Amino acid sequence: MTEDTSSPTPLTLLGTGAMGTALARAWLAAGHPVTVWNRTPARAEPLAAEGAAVAGSAAAAVAANKLVIACLLDDASVGEVLAGAELSGRDLVDLTTGTPGQGRARAAWATERGARFLDAGVMAVPPMVGDPASGAYVLYSGSSGLFEEHRDTLAVPAGVRYVGPDPGFAALHDVALLSAMDGMFAGITHAFALIRGEDIAPREFAPLLVSWLTAMAPAALDTADRLAGGDYTKDVVSGLAMQVAANATLLRTAEEQGVSTELLTPFMGLMERRLAAGHGAEDTTGVIELLLTGDAQGLSDKP
Template identity: 80%
Template sequence: MTDNAPASTTAPRTPTPLTLLGTGAMGTALARAWLGAGHPVTVWNRTRARAEPLAAEGATVAASAAEAVAANRLVVVCLLDDASVGEALEGAELTGRDLVNLTTGTPAQGRARAAWAQARGARFLDAGIMAVPPMIADPRSGAYVFYSGSPELFEEHDETLAVPAGTRYVGADPGFAALHDVALLSAMDGMFSGVLHAFALIRREDIVPTDFAPLLVSWLVAMAPAVHKAAEQLESGDHGKDIVSNLAMQVAGNATLLATAEEQGVSAELLTPYTSLMERWLAAGHGDEDTTGMVELLDLRQK
């Protein structure tokens, strides 16, 4: 700052005190991030010994979940599953509390837990953590958390919630955070299944996996922009727009993929669910379209 620059008149914001229920690997990483940023943190864990190490770092360890909830207005929950959330909070007074649920669950569980919390006088946010514990509090990691539910709660506590990882608010529907989380994880599973099949094809040949890996990564990166085209087709309903390789061509090409797997002595079980879906959509008369229309076959509510 130069000598004649005006001094700031904005007082530094006092770090918000908060309660964290659950000090497993993720909970501990979250607690350390908030403690490192100067936030007073009260923690509770069913097995107290797992919370005790945080006391040496400045956390207050509560004797019960109810005691921990009573300590602060902002209560963050990071437990095993939705059932454990209900069990931990059963005897706690939630009136006037801001409850943020970082526990992994389904969209329906998020909506039900929101109604449960609101009936007990609490504002509620559900969340989906797009990170593993080592990524927490590392700005270079790209970690972020989806939040959905009370917009007022999110707006008030966004700065505090952003300390461990970036925040992305995806709507007032409490189920949307879990839905975004699971949708991305499902896409990841599909990618990993393809990666595993690719390595299975080469594993008994004179091809070094670490030499093959960069080729695989660059290919997947090159194909990733197709996601945008698929989104546009789904939004417009025009599955014949900007086709590079239509469904009929892709089904024909699948024969080579399956034959190669057989030649290499590799099970095709990671491929056949997708190739079978393609064959069904082709048989329904969509050979001149792209593959995005196959989403109709996955919609059980239309059957």
């Protein structure tokens, strides 16, 4: 079942912060009737001028439409805001940033109250919302029926990617991607620290850095292939033994440049541990095993 795209679906949006406002404007621009609510009413007033209906309470906003979208501060805020609302028969989509465990718990909470539920992870910042060329997308997990029925509406502000019926998967994908981004930012930070104070213009260095990181990014595909196949030595070009030996040059260069190595040494330490365990022919895929707790290790061993 899908929506009748000839008549834009009305929806309720709870939360009109920077992201909520961007989402609301995208839906309004596409002709969707939008009811909004915000804990601080003044923050919803600009949207009223653009055609949104402003509800006096969260419960009234929920009552206005079947499709209810929450974009609030945190998971606790979702529970507080919806505590007095009648959710039976509603389709609740939670765009609030949270953890996989919170997504699963919120799904059970919504189901107990008679609502279908989708959790979401927004892979965008507000300026990217509503711009098809920005590459923005939102990860969804939970009720497949809800997703299919409202796919066209959900796709208005940003691309949509359904990652499975487990309500925790959207948050898990979101945090995994953000964690990789943080690691990249750490590398960028260290790289610029190395050239700081030298006669190297950051603006001239930056394109080299971007092109190098872009060239290296497909290594994630090789890691996935090795994890799936279980052979961490498959098609390895730079083995762990070689990489650990090369780390000495990275550390020595940082010392010469007067740069702290604190962004590098945690990962290097893991590489050394894996090498010491006799895995010099692998690449860094095996380091993943060192990051898993006992429970996670057990799960990873399952076919």
